[in-house]
Amino acid sequence: MLAKEYRNNFIKKLTPIYDVLEAESFFYIILEDFHQMKRIDLALNTTFEFSDSEVEKWNSVLEQLVNQIPIQYILGNAHFYGLEFEVNENTLIPRPETEELVEWIIKQNEFSDRIKILDIGTGSGCIAISLAKNLPNAKVFAIDVSKKALETAKRNASKNKVEVTFLLKNILETEDLEQHFDIIVSNPPYVRNLEMVEIKKNVLEFEPHLALFVEDNDALVFYRKISELAQKNLSDNGQLYFEINQYLGSEMIDLLELKNFQNIELRKDIYDNDRMIFGRKV
Template sequence: MKLKDYRTSFLEKLTPLYDAMEAESFFNIALEELKGWKRIDLAMNPDAVLKDDEIIQWNNVLEQLEKHKPIQYIFGRAHFYGLEFEVDENTLIPRPETEELVEWIIKENEYKGQIKILDIGTGSGCIAISLAKNLPDAEVFAIDVSEKALAVAKKNAGTNGVTVKFLLQDILEAVSLPDTFDIIVSNPPYVRELEKAEINPNVLEYEPHLALFVTDSDPLLFYRKIALLAKSGLTENGRLYFEINQYLGNETVEMLEEYKFSEVTLKKDIYGNDRMVSAIR
């Protein structure tokens, strides 16, 4: 079978489940992963033929996508802020919105020299590692409750050539932080149970619920705990950064103001949703 004909069949099977652009992106990712080709390579080789063993590989990917498995889990990697990260079912897939949070932190701190940063709930390590890569004078620490997630994050730090000090810790059980920091950043669980109906099956069925969901009755649980710890764990004029639930922006701001943080700033993402907050101790 010609690869261009397989592409047509691939897209026809996926477009009832995904929008056309997303299905196209899946094909292009698979093309690079399975054949090492870019789109231009297929255009330059319109008569390329798939061998039987290649068709088996492509069909395996297609079957998993039809079951809504994220393509990042199928191939075991994701791209984030220009870097490549290993991901698996123990780690969330890095999101573009989180890249915006990282960009905000880098822009505000790139000329501050030797600073100390803590990432709480690091998962794959994408925030901590991206900050370590782009703020080379910073000393970066990262905490997670999952040993399996930390194993992935440690591997990602090595792959990307940075040093991050990883710590196993349930932040809800912590009475203090391991040091004093100039920056504390967290993208904690913030999706309420009532919002599950909005979640796509590829997220709901495959990504770790431990890193996603909080109870409807206490959706700011992690934010309050981290803010409380940050009151003594941040240096004077140190800054706290959160990725937040888009529906709880005002509530998050009010909570930080109640904890006597100053210059509390609510920021929207590229989609116009309240997505990030920063505050100064």
């Protein structure tokens, strides 16, 4: 079958579920993954055909997309900050907003020497690994409560040729981090159960709830605990960064002020939502 013809059928089948641009983007993501071809390559090769076995492989992916399984889980990888990461049911899919958090940390520290960084709740390792790749003078550590997530993160560090020290630890049960860091960063669970109605099926049914949700009556439980640990285990003038629930920006400012952080800064993401916060230990 001509690839162009299959493309039209592929998009037509997905448009009841996804908008046309998203369905089209799926096609080209798969094209590059399966055939190492970009959009321009197909445009220049109008007679390119899929074999019967290739059509069968494409149809399998198409059916999974119809069932709203995230394309990153179907293909087993996601791109983040210019790097490729293995993702699976044990890890969240990296988001563009989190790239902005990584960018903030890199810009603040690109000329720093011999810094120690801790990423709490690392998941796929995307934050820790991206920082290790772009801050070569940094020594990077990463914590997660999930053994399977850490196994994935270790493979990602190896794939991206960086050294990160991974630690299995439940941060809510941790009283001391046992060493000092110059930077602590975390993108912890922050979606309240009351916000589940806003979550798309492809996230709600397939991404790990352990990494997503917190109880409505204690939505800042991870932030409070990490802030307390940061006061103990950040070096003087150390930096604390969080990705946060967009609805709790003012509450996060209050929390960091209560925990005696200074120079607090709340930033919006590309979608104009309160998404990142910074505080400094002095």
